[in-house]
Amino acid sequence: MLSQYMEEFEQEPFEVGEFIERLTWRTNNELQNSEDFNPGALHDTFIQTIKDLKILQEKQQSKCERLEESLRQEQDSHAEKVTKLQERHQTAIDWFGQLDEKINSVADKIMHLGEQLENVNTPRSRSVEAQKLLSYMSEFLMAGPVIVNDIFTDPQRLNESADVIQKLYAISQDLPPGNFAESKRKIEKKYDEVERRLIEEFATAQKCEDIERMKSLAQILSQFKGYTQCVDAYIEQSQMQPYSGKDIFVGIVPMCKHHYDIIKKVFANPQQVMSKFILNIYQLKLHQYAMTKLEDKKDEEKYLRTLYELYSRTLKLSSDLQVYMSTIDDDLLQKLTQQIFMKNLAGYAEIEMRCLTAKCSSELEKFYASKKHQKTQTTKGFRRNMEVLIATKANINIAVIEDYGGETFLSEELAINMLQEAKACLKRCRLLSNETELPGNAIKLNDILLRFLMHEHVDYALELGLQAVPLAEGKVFPQLYFFDVVQKTNIIVHLLDKLCNTSVIPCVSNTPKYSDYVFKKRILMEQIETKLDQGLDRSISAVIGWVKVYLQYEQKKTDYKPETDVDTISSAACLQVVQNLQPVIVQIKKCVDGENLQNVLTEFGTRLHRIIYDHLQTMQFNTAGAMCAICDVNEYRKCIRDLDSPLVTQLFDILHALCNLLLVKPQNLQEVCTGDTLNYLDKSVVRQFIQLRTDFRIIKNTNYLKGIIE
Numbered sequence: 240m241l242s243q244y245m246e247e248f249e250q251e252p253f254e255v256g257e258f259i260e261r262l263t264w265r266t267n268n269e270l271q272n273s274e275d276f277n278p279g280a281l282h283d284t285f286i287q288t289i290k291d292l293k294i295l296q297e298k299q300q301s302k303c304e305r306l307e308e309s310l311r312q313e314q315d316s317h318a319e320k321v322t323k324l325q326e327r328h329q330t331a332i333d334w335f336g337q338l339d340e341k342i343n344s345v346a347d348k349i350m351h352l353g354e355q356l357e358n359v360n361t362p363r364s365r366s367v368e369a370q371k372l373l374s375y376m377s378e379f380l381m382a383g384p385v386i387v388n389d390i391f392t393d394p395q396r397l398n399e400s401a402d403v404i405q406k407l408y409a410i411s412q413d414l415p416p417g418n419f420a421e422s423k424r425k426i427e428k429k430y431d432e433v434e435r436r437l438i439e440e441f442a443t444a445q446k447c448e449d450i451e452r453m454k455s456l457a458q459i460l461s462q463f464k465g466y467t468q469c470v471d472a473y474i475e476q477s478q479m480q481p482y483s484g485k486d487i488f489v490g491i492v493p494m495c496k497h498h499y500d501i502i503k504k505v506f507a508n509p510q511q512v513m514s515k516f517i518l519n520i521y522q523l524k525l526h527q528y529a530m531t532k533l534e535d536k537k538d539e540e541k542y543l544r545t546l547y548e549l550y551s552r553t554l555k556l557s558s559d560l561q562v563y564m565s566t567i568d569d570d571l572l573q574k575l576t577q578q579i580f581m582k583n584l585a586g587y588a589e590i591e592m593r594c595l596t597a598k599c600s601s602e603l604e605k606f607y608a609s610k611k612h613q614k615t616q617t618t619k620g621f622r623r624n625m626e627v628l629i630a631t632k633a634n635i636n637i638a639v640i641e642d643y644g645g646e647t648f649l650s651e652e653l654a655i656n657m658l659q660e661a662k663a664c665l666k667r668c669r670l671l672s673n674e675t676e677l678p679g680n681a682i683k684l685n686d687i688l689l690r691f692l693m694h695e696h697v698d699y700a701l702e703l704g705l706q707a708v709p710l711a712e713g714k715v716f717p718q719l720y721f722f723d724v725v726q727k728t729n730i731i732v733h734l735l736d737k738l739c740n741t742s743v744i745p746c747v748s749n750t751p752k753y754s755d756y757v758f759k760k761r762i763l764m765e766q767i768e769t770k771l772d773q774g775l776d777r778s779i780s781a782v783i784g785w786v787k788v789y790l791q792y793e794q795k796k797t798d799y800k801p802e803t804d805v806d807t808i809s810s811a812a813c814l815q816v817v818q819n820l821q822p823v824i825v826q827i828k829k830c831v832d833g834e835n836l837q838n839v840l841t842e843f844g845t846r847l848h849r850i851i852y853d854h855l856q857t858m859q860f861n862t863a864g865a866m867c868a869i870c871d872v873n874e875y876r877k878c879i880r881d882l883d884s885p886l887v888t889q890l891f892d893i894l895h896a897l898c899n900l901l902l903v904k905p906q907n908l909q910e911v912c913t914g915d916t917l918n919y920l921d922k923s924v925v926r927q928f929i930q931l932r933t934d935f936r937i938i939k940n941t942n943y944l945k946g947i948i949e
Contacts, residue, residue, distance in 0.1 A: 262284065262285075262288060263281065266280060266281050266284045267281075401433050401434075401437055401459050401463075430463075431465075434460070434463050434464075434465045434468075437456055437459060437460050437463070437469075438460070438465065438468055438469055438472055440452075440456055441453060441456040441457065441460065441469055441472065441473070442472050442473075442476060444456060445472075445473060445476055445477075446476070448501075450501065450504050450505060453501075453505045454504060454505045456469075457469060457505050457506050457507070458507065461507060470506070470512055470515060473502075473505075473512075474512075474515060474516050474519050475519075477494070477498050477516070478494075478516075478519065478520065478524065487524060487525065487528045488552045488553075488556060491520060491556060491560075492556065492559050492560065495513075495516070495517065495520075495560055495563055498513075498516060499513055499563050502516070510564075510565040511565070513563045513564070514563075514564055514565055514571070517560055517563060517564065517572070518571070518575070521572070521575040521576070521579065522575065525553065525579060526578075526579045529549050529553075529579050529580065529583075532545050532549060533545060533546060533549070533583055536590075539590050539593065539594045539597075540594050540598070542590070543587075543590060543591060543594055543664075543667060546580070546583055546587065546667075546671065547666075547667045547670060547671065549580070550576075550580055550584075550670060550671060551670055553576050553579065553580075554576060554670075557572035557573060557575075557576055560572060584671055584673075587671050587672070588668075588672065588676065588680045588683070591664055591667060591668060591671075591680070591684065592680075592683055592684060592687060594664070595660060595661060595664045595684055595687050595688070596687055596691075598657075598660045599657050599660065599661075599687065599688070599690075599691035599692070600691065602653055602656050602657055602660075602691075603653070603691060603695060603696060606650055606653045606696075607648075610646060610648065612643075612646075612648065614699065643703065643707065645718070645720045645723075646720075647700060647704065647720060647723050647724045647727055648699070648700040648703055648704075649696070649697065649700045649724060649727035649728065649731065650696075650727075651727060651730055651731065651734075653696065654692060654696070654730075654731040654734055654735075655734065657688065657691060657692045657696075658688070658692070658734055658735065658738050661684065661685075661687075661688040661738060661742075662738055662741075662742050664684050665681060665684055665685075665738075665742040665743060665746065666742065668680050668681055668684055668746065669681075669742075669745070669746055677746050678746060678747045678750040678751075678752035678753075679752060680746075681743055681746035681747055681752075682747060682752050682755060682756055685739070685743050685756065686759070688735075688738075689759070689763060692731070692735065693735070693763055693767070697728055697731055697732075697767065698766070698767070698770070700724060700727075700728075701724060701728065701767070701770040701771070701774065702770070704720065704721045704724035704774055705721070705770060705773060705774050705777065707720060707721070708721050708774060708777040708778055708781055709781045710781065710784075711777075711780040711781050711783070711784030711785075712784035712785070712787060712788050713781065713784065713785055713788065714785075714788055714789075714792070715785075716785050716789075716819050717778075717781040717782060717785055719778050719781065719782070719823065719826070721774040721775070721777070721778045722775075722778065722826050722827060722829075722830040722831070723830060724774065725771055725774065725775065725830050725831055726829065726830035726831070728767065728771060729831075729832060732764075732767065739760070743756065744756075775831075775839055776842075779839070779842060779843050779846060780846075782820070782823055782843075783843075783846045783847060783850055785819075786816055786820070786847065786850050786851075787850045787853075787854070789812065789815070789816060790812055790816065790850070790851075790854045791854070793811070793812040793815070794810065794812040794813075794854065794858075795810075795812075796858065796859070798810040798812070798864065798867055799858045799859065799860045799861075799864030799865070799867055799868050800858070800859050800860060800861050800864045800933060801861070801863050801864060801867075807863070807866040807867065807870060808867070808870060809867070809870040809871050809873075809874045810867055810870075810871055813870075813871035813874050813875070814874065816875075817874050817875065817877075817878045820847070820878055821878060821881070823843075824840070824843070824878070824881050824882060825881075827839055827840060827843065828840070828881070837883075837884065840882040840883065840884050840887075841882070841884045841886055841887060843882065844879050844882045844884050844886070844887030844890070844891075845886065845887060845890065847875070847879070847887075848887065848890045848891060848894065851872075851875060851894070852894060855868065855894075855898070855931070856927065856931070858931060859931055859932075859933055860901040860931050860932060860933065861932075861933045861934075862902060864901075865898065865901035865902035865932075866902060868898050868901060869895065869898045869899065869901075869902065872891065872894055872895045872898050873895065875891060875894075876888075876891045876892070876895060879891055892916065893916060893917070893920065896911075896914070896916040896917050897917070897924070897925070897928045898928075899911060900912070900917075900925065900928050900929050900932075901928065901931060901932055905934070905938040905941065908929065908938075912925055
């Protein structure tokens with residue numbers, strides 16, 4: 240039983256409550272034959288378990304004491320071992336200190352002996368070296384031709400001969416010129432000869448990419464006056480290879496990276512050599528390449544593209560090569576780039592403006608030629624005003640409307656082409672113009688674009704569109720093309736705004752030119768909006784005028800005052816008007832956008848309401864005719880739902896309520912007039928509609944109209 244208790248105690252986690260529950264459960268299972276609960280048996284089980292647990296505790300306590308004693312003995316043993324090891328370690332440290340002192344003592348003696356040997360050997364070496372130099376010097380001091388020593392003829396001893404002749408040359412510079420002139424000449428001649436051989440040997444080693452030999456020769460040549468010739472020879476030979484074919488820019492950066500690694504290993508002053516290496520590329524290779532590419536200016540567009548490409552690639556090249564330049568040469572590459580393109584950048588702006596003008600003019604000419612249209616002066620505004628005045632006063636239509644078959648003379652493709660050209664020009668302008676000239680050049684290019692795109696194209700099309708709008712109150716339903724003009728104008732203006740935001744404003748922001756730009760653009764947009772508003776007003780007037788005339792001539796009096804009972808349906812005139820108005824509404828919603836759309840639809844609906852309201856005021860209505868009028872108004876209400884204008888919807892709802900006054904029984908007039916729809920209307924409006932009833936004379940003297948007509 241004790242082993243069972245141990246197993247339960249060793250389980251993780253151990254819960255006392257669960258242990259007691261299991262003990263109780265086992266006791267109950269053993270007494271399962273008993274029908275009633277036996278608390279005595281459970282009590283005995285608990286007493287026995289407590290005794291067992293005490294025995295188990297004593298055993299475990301005894302075991303713990305034995306283990307603790309064993310642990311103490313083992314701890315004492317390890318402590319004794321550690322103490323012995325520490326003693327041995329201290330002994331080793333003492334021996335190491337004594338050994339270090341002996342080594343230092345021996346090293347001091349060796350260094351002292353070396354210094355003594357050096358003091359003895361240095362004068363001797365110098366004497367030997369001086370003796371050799373004197374022997375070589377004597378050969379140059381002798382009259383007649385120089386007896387060539389083996390050291391100057393043996394290629395294997397080139398380094399030794401260079402050392403000797405360099406020292407002899409330095410000595411000769413201190414000799415007086417009189418008696419030693421000939422000797423100095425001989426030494427200088429041999430000096431130049433050895434120097435030339437060194438440079439040739441350096442070039443040979445460079446071809447073989449023998450880095451160690453190049454480094455050795457460069458170190459020797461650094462003591463010679465012709466060291467710069469060695470650097471020049473290295474640069475010239477390195478840059479003799481073609482730069483990746485026809486495109487010079489592709490190979491420059493890899494070439495510089497390759498030679499920079501070599502220069503760092505060979506030369507003592509790698510930054511200076513690398514700067515000269517890059518300087519040679521710019522002043523000779525790049526400059527010649529750019530001048531060749533830019534010498535032909537006949538095709539100005541191609542010339543500008545080439546200039547932009549060369550200049551931008553040169554700037555990128557400068558950025559890539561800056562890592563190889565020394566800190567004192569931070570702006571050297573920028574200055575070299577400016578020197579290469581100085582002449583081209585000086586006259587760039589004039590060529591750019593001339594090119595943009597030619598491209599825009601050509602695009603316009605091609606567009607009008609494709610339409611077989613000859614541009615004319617749009618000065619017919621006064622004439623149209625006179626025609627409108629005559630038609631209004633004398634009721635005589637003498638106007639001849641030219642609608643060009645519905646052609647708007649506006650082209651999104653043409654606008655995109657012009658904008659693309661202008662975008663390319665502004666992109667070049669941003670790169671090729673200096674900081675002070677950039678805002679002015681950008682404004683000039685923008686002015687050219689506005690002149691051709693907005694003034695000569697959009698404004699001209701708006702003038703033609705205004706002239707093509709039919710006069711109001713015509714008998715034939717007007718053909719309206721001005722809505723298409725509005726749509727295309729909006730698209731072109733949006734495209735222009737996008738270009739200005741991305742290409743023009745960044746060039747002029749935070750400069751005095753920005754206010755000029757904003758002023759010009761605002762004036763232009765106001766002119767365009769004025770003509771758009773004028774055209775939309777004329778178009779709406781033409782449609783509403785037709786509705787007025789059509790209802791005057793086609794709406795029969797008997798429609799609203801039939802002599803016999805007829806079917807309650809909408810009148811033919813109303814259905815025809817609605818049928819013609821629906822496509823107009825669709826066209827307006829298609830062509831006008833933004834806040835302008837809601838304003839135009841609301842204006843259209845209010846004018847239509849005014850015409851229909853005035854038209855109904857000219858009629859007389861009996862009961863059957865009132866039913867027909869209500870049907871007509873319902874048709875108009877269905878039509879104007881597409882306007883999505885709460886104001887217009889409210890106006891026609893009121894009109895529908897007023898038409899109900901024509902139908903209701905006289906005794907119900909008072910109730911209808913005080914309803915929610917008509918209660919706030921002026922009583923005169925309500926009275927005017929009631930007077931349109933055919934039975935008005937009968938009911939006006941009754942009490943039905945009390946409070947309405949008074």
